[in-house]
Amino acid sequence: MTAFGIRGTFLDFIDDPWKHVGREKDAARFLVDGLLVVEDGRIADFGTYDGVAARHAGLAVTTIRDRLILPGFIDGHIHFPQTRVIGAFGEHLLPWLQKWIFPEEIKYKDRAYARDGARRFFDNLLASGTTTCQAFTTSSPVATEELFDEAGRRDVRLIAGLTGIDRLAPPDYVDSADNFYRDSKRLIERYHRRGRNLYAITPRFALGASPDLLAACERLKREHPDCWVNTHISETVDECRGVQDAYPDSGDYLAVYERYGLVGPKFSGGHGVWLSDGEFRRMSESGAAVVFCPCSNLFLGSGLFRIGQATDPRHRVRMALGSDVGGGNRFSMLNVLDDAYKVGMVNNGTVAEPAEAERNRISPYRGFWSITLGAAEALYLDEMIGNFAPGKEADLVVLDWKGGPLAQSWRQSLVVDEAGPSTLEQAADLLFGLMMVGDDRAIDETWVMGRRLFKKM
Amino acid sequence: MTAFGIRGTFLDFIDDPWKHVGREKDAARFLVDGLLVVEDGRIADFGTYDGVAARHAGLAVTTIRDRLILPGFIDGHIHFPQTRVIGAFGEHLLPWLQKWIFPEEIKYKDRAYARDGARRFFDNLLASGTTTCQAFTTSSPVATEELFDEAGRRDVRLIAGLTGIDRLAPPDYVDSADNFYRDSKRLIERYHRRGRNLYAITPRFALGASPDLLAACERLKREHPDCWVNTHISETVDECRGVQDAYPDSGDYLAVYERYGLVGPKFSGGHGVWLSDGEFRRMSESGAAVVFCPCSNLFLGSGLFRIGQATDPRHRVRMALGSDVGGGNRFSMLNVLDDAYKVGMVNNGTVAEPAEAERNRISPYRGFWSITLGAAEALYLDEMIGNFAPGKEADLVVLDWKGGPLAQSWRQSLVVDEAGPSTLEQAADLLFGLMMVGDDRAIDETWVMGRRLFKKM
Numbered sequence: 001m002t003a004f005g006i007r008g009t010f011l012d013f014i015d016d017p018w019k020h021v022g023r024e025k026d027a028a029r030f031l032v033d034g035l036l037v038v039e040d041g042r043i044a045d046f047g048t049y050d051g052v053a054a055r056h057a058g059l060a061v062t063t064i065r066d067r068l069i070l071p072g073f074i075d076g077h078i079h080f081p082q083t084r085v086i087g088a089f090g091e092h093l094l095p096w097l098q099k100w101i102f103p104e105e106i107k108y109k110d111r112a113y114a115r116d117g118a119r120r121f122f123d124n125l126l127a128s129g130t131t132t133c134q135a136f137t138t139s140s141p142v143a144t145e146e147l148f149d150e151a152g153r154r155d156v157r158l159i160a161g162l163t164g165i166d167r168l169a170p171p172d173y174v175d176s177a178d179n180f181y182r183d184s185k186r187l188i189e190r191y192h193r194r195g196r197n198l199y200a201i202t203p204r205f206a207l208g209a210s211p212d213l214l215a216a217c218e219r220l221k222r223e224h225p226d227c228w229v230n231t232h233i234s235e236t237v238d239e240c241r242g243v244q245d246a247y248p249d250s251g252d253y254l255a256v257y258e259r260y261g262l263v264g265p266k267f268s269g270g271h272g273v274w275l276s277d278g279e280f281r282r283m284s285e286s287g288a289a290v291v292f293c294p295c296s297n298l299f300l301g302s303g304l305f306r307i308g309q310a311t312d313p314r315h316r317v318r319m320a321l322g323s324d325v326g327g328g329n330r331f332s333m334l335n336v337l338d339d340a341y342k343v344g345m346v347n348n349g350t351v352a353e354p355a356e357a358e359r360n361r362i363s364p365y366r367g368f369w370s371i372t373l374g375a376a377e378a379l380y381l382d383e384m385i386g387n388f389a390p391g392k393e394a395d396l397v398v399l400d401w402k403g404g405p406l407a408q409s410w411r412q413s414l415v416v417d418e419a420g421p422s423t424l425e426q427a428a429d430l431l432f433g434l435m436m437v438g439d440d441r442a443i444d445e446t447w448v449m450g451r452r453l454f455k456k457m
Numbered sequence: 458m459t460a461f462g463i464r465g466t467f468l469d470f471i472d473d474p475w476k477h478v479g480r481e482k483d484a485a486r487f488l489v490d491g492l493l494v495v496e497d498g499r500i501a502d503f504g505t506y507d508g509v510a511a512r513h514a515g516l517a518v519t520t521i522r523d524r525l526i527l528p529g530f531i532d533g534h535i536h537f538p539q540t541r542v543i544g545a546f547g548e549h550l551l552p553w554l555q556k557w558i559f560p561e562e563i564k565y566k567d568r569a570y571a572r573d574g575a576r577r578f579f580d581n582l583l584a585s586g587t588t589t590c591q592a593f594t595t596s597s598p599v600a601t602e603e604l605f606d607e608a609g610r611r612d613v614r615l616i617a618g619l620t621g622i623d624r625l626a627p628p629d630y631v632d633s634a635d636n637f638y639r640d641s642k643r644l645i646e647r648y649h650r651r652g653r654n655l656y657a658i659t660p661r662f663a664l665g666a667s668p669d670l671l672a673a674c675e676r677l678k679r680e681h682p683d684c685w686v687n688t689h690i691s692e693t694v695d696e697c698r699g700v701q702d703a704y705p706d707s708g709d710y711l712a713v714y715e716r717y718g719l720v721g722p723k724f725s726g727g728h729g730v731w732l733s734d735g736e737f738r739r740m741s742e743s744g745a746a747v748v749f750c751p752c753s754n755l756f757l758g759s760g761l762f763r764i765g766q767a768t769d770p771r772h773r774v775r776m777a778l779g780s781d782v783g784g785g786n787r788f789s790m791l792n793v794l795d796d797a798y799k800v801g802m803v804n805n806g807t808v809a810e811p812a813e814a815e816r817n818r819i820s821p822y823r824g825f826w827s828i829t830l831g832a833a834e835a836l837y838l839d840e841m842i843g844n845f846a847p848g849k850e851a852d853l854v855v856l857d858w859k860g861g862p863l864a865q866s867w868r869q870s871l872v873v874d875e876a877g878p879s880t881l882e883q884a885a886d887l888l889f890g891l892m893m894v895g896d897d898r899a900i901d902e903t904w905v906m907g908r909r910l911f912k913k914m
Contacts, residue, residue, distance in 0.1 A: 034630050051604075075589055083864065083867065084867050084868060084870070084871055085868070086864055086893075087868060087889065087890050087893035087894040088822065089820065089821070089886070089889050090818055092802070092805070092806075096609065104871075119866055124862070124863050125866050127862070127863045140847055196728055236806075237806065248720055298799035298802065298803055299798070299799055299802065299893070300802060301801075301802025301803045301804070301805050301806050302806070303803065303806050304803070325864075329795070329893045330864060330894070331863075331864050332862065338786070339755075339799075341578075341756070342755035342756055342758075342796075344758075345549070345755065345756065345757060345758030346755055346758050346760065346761070347758070348549070348758050349549075349693075349694065349758050349759070349760050351871035363546065363547065364546070390682060398699070405581070405584070405585070405787070405788060405789065405896065405897045406580060406581050406584045406897075407543055407581050407782075407787075407788050409539065410540065410541050410577055411541060411542070411543050411544060414539070414541055414542065414561075429546070432544065432546050433544050435544075436756070436786045437786055437787070438543040438860045438862075439862065439896065441898075453815070
């Protein structure tokens with residue numbers, strides 16, 4: 001592929017805004033008239049149009065007007081086989097799994113159904129501006145294969161893995177620890193680092209995993225240390241209680257995963273609503289990540305994630321955000337930011353310490369960092385994706401700041417006129433409008449490895 | 458206007474689903490093939506197509522296919538002059554008013570701005586399927602006049618009133634109790650029961666109202682007992698504390714309004730997040746209504762409304778739902794139901810009594826009743842609107858159950874095939890999909906007084 005350029009207005013991040021309290025904009029980068037040079041799917045150059053264009057004589061340039069161009073969004077926690085059962089009524093986590101989720105996921109043993117599901121899954125992600133996700137599959141290798149194959153066809157960066165569960169699910173859904181080990185090995189060989197696919201050893205959650213299954217995970221991680229580990233942690237009070245009963249020798253939920261050598265860099269625990277200060281501290285020290293899933297935590301009534309605790313500089317935990325479809329009821333990471341903001345604000349009705357309350361506020365800087373560079377850092381993908389640094393893969397989303405319901409365009413007209421944003425502050429205010437008033441309608445284009453894979457109709 | 462018919466699939470309510478625990482569908486009515494006869498803007502007849510058509514030979518009939526037709530939605534609490542400042546960053550109620558809201562509302566002293574705002578306001582409502590609202594205006598009569606005039610031009614049923622505040626706002630925003638009394642009188646004469654306009658005596662909230670202002674409200678209500686009373690109550694902890702300081706002789710927040718003779722039928726208190734059991738009981742006995750505004754309560758971090766308490770049969774409070782734009786970040790009552798469901802589910806993480814937990818669940822029956830007949834009953838409008846009973850005004854919304862983000866259509870295909878719903882249960886499940894996965898994109902048409910005022914493009 002020869003090089004080409006994209007000219008437009010760019011916003012990305014170079015640091016964590018939580019490190020710049022009171023000066024969050026220092027973590028962001030804004031180019032009113034920027035040029036991104038793409039070569040073989042990667043970012044070859046990036047900067048002001050005048051500066052970059054001078055270095056690339058004769059470059060073919062696509063100009064994108066009246067839009068904000070951001071790095072593609074990253075969804076840190078999502079269940080691909082729950083696409084169809086999104087928004088299922090009336091239950092908290094454990095009964096919801098039994099009533100709605102397992103019956104749907106069982107269908108993914110059928111290859112045709114799984115293939116169709118994978119196709120629809122990526123269609124939804126790309127229409128939402130999400131270019132990378134870390135996904136759960138099912139206990140069936142068929143579903144995992146179809147997901148990786150579809151990601152490969154689209155050349156989308158993906159972290160996923162066979163999702164192990166050997167108890168607490170219907171007999172035709174669970175599988176044995178031995179089978180999980182054998183199938184995971186085979187899938188790692190076949191998919192890990194093939195194209196943009198990355199493999200995560202994936203015990204579904206401690207409550208659904210016997211000691212044998214977790215021991216299989218430990219062995220897999222030891223044999224394949226380059227692999228990711230993805231699971232759930234401390235999502236609901238009932239689940240935490242169950243884990244305590246199932247693993248009475250472990251002091252807390254995190255200790256179960258620690259005992260099996262899973263916690264460290266490239267480990268993700270989804271939810272973490274009920275993590276203690278001590279668990280946050282140990283996750284921080286180990287380099288593990290928590291994935292905050294606000295839509296899901298509200299939809300399933302799991303509780304309010306303590307953003308201000310997770311981001312405490314004394315024990316800062318790597319943090320990504322997740323839609324958690326279908327526990328979360330929206331694919332769009334903009335909707336996820338809507339609910340994340342609300343969780344932070346409701347937390348602040350009860351938080352006493354002003355500094356913690358301040359950290360609970362999901363500003364547009366914190367929000368969009370969390371679904372781009374912050375997520376990439378949390379998931380140890382920041383050498384590949386997350387911002388427009390040369391060398392990274394050219395995944396990007398083109399945002400129409402007037403996108404969303406009718407109310408959006410007049411709202412945004414308080415910030416900018418037809419000429420669009422000329423300052424970072426204006427751009428950030430437009431982005432806040434997108435997360436609170438907008439939705440997937442704001443996604444005008446989604447580009448993956450320098451190719452436009454979605455264009456709004 | 459000669460009579461005409463609308464043929465399609467109808468769903469409305471004839472009772473309160475909270476009265477039918479375990480058999481909520483007994484509160485609803487579903488006609489797969491129904492016919493609604495409209496004459497002079499009112500419902501002249503309604504029932505199965507075969508039954509009704511036989512009574513109206515030669516009737517011109519519009520057939521609406523592949524849609525669910527519901528009564529128009531009712532928004533019980535919204536601020537018309539906050540349309541543009543929707544989704545403003547970072548503050549809880551009291552600082553948010555000072556920083557974002559008053560500066561915008563002051564602009565509505567200008568008639569041209571207010572007229573443009575009123576036009577946009579109704580455009581947003583109708584695009585969201587909302588055919589009636591109870592609205593706050595500003596302290597300026599200009600804004601109130603423009604709102605009523607615009608409602609009159611569209612023939613939309615509206616409750617509104619000059620919004621009195623004589624302290625706790627910028628000097629150029631507050632107005633005196635005397636002016637409020639005089640202007641309110643004039644506006645009542647000019648607008649109350651003119652066309653579909655209804656007047657609400659509207660003290661903004663107790664904290665912003667001096668005893669003189671509340672005394673003026675009392676006098677207005679005594680002189681115009683047919684008028685509504687609309688205000689805020691117990692929205693945030695800080696506000697409740699402030700009211701206690703301002704009215705130390707009143708035992709609680711409700712008691713302030715009681716003392717001035719405002720609490721009773723046609724009284725609405727918006728929010729009520731922090732109402733005590735005793736206040737719920739007194740509201741119940743008096744026939745007053747609370748308006749639950751979940752988007753706003755989350756967005757401003759005000760707290761979690763105790764749905765299960767308000768709906769306790771021992772002291773059932775009339776309840777409507779409100780978008781509370783701009784404290785709420787979405788105009789669509791579908792989005793309001795999304796957040797209402799989440800508030801109920803999060804409440805259930807802490808509620809001990811199973812019956813209360815059950816009442817906290819916003820099923821589709823409870824949700825859609827709450828924004829149609831339930832709201833009409835709460836606001837004492839149920840002789841005019843709320844369901845398809847003959848004699849009522851023909852306000853209706855035509856819902857596309859596939860409307861929303863891409864994920865919606867596959868989700869709904871789990872419930873029905875292309876033929877659409879044939880049972881009430883299926884229709885209710887589609888409606889749950891609309892409230893949790895859908896949004897204003899599901900609004901295909903909005904009809905007001907038998908005229909179609911909105912058609913999705």
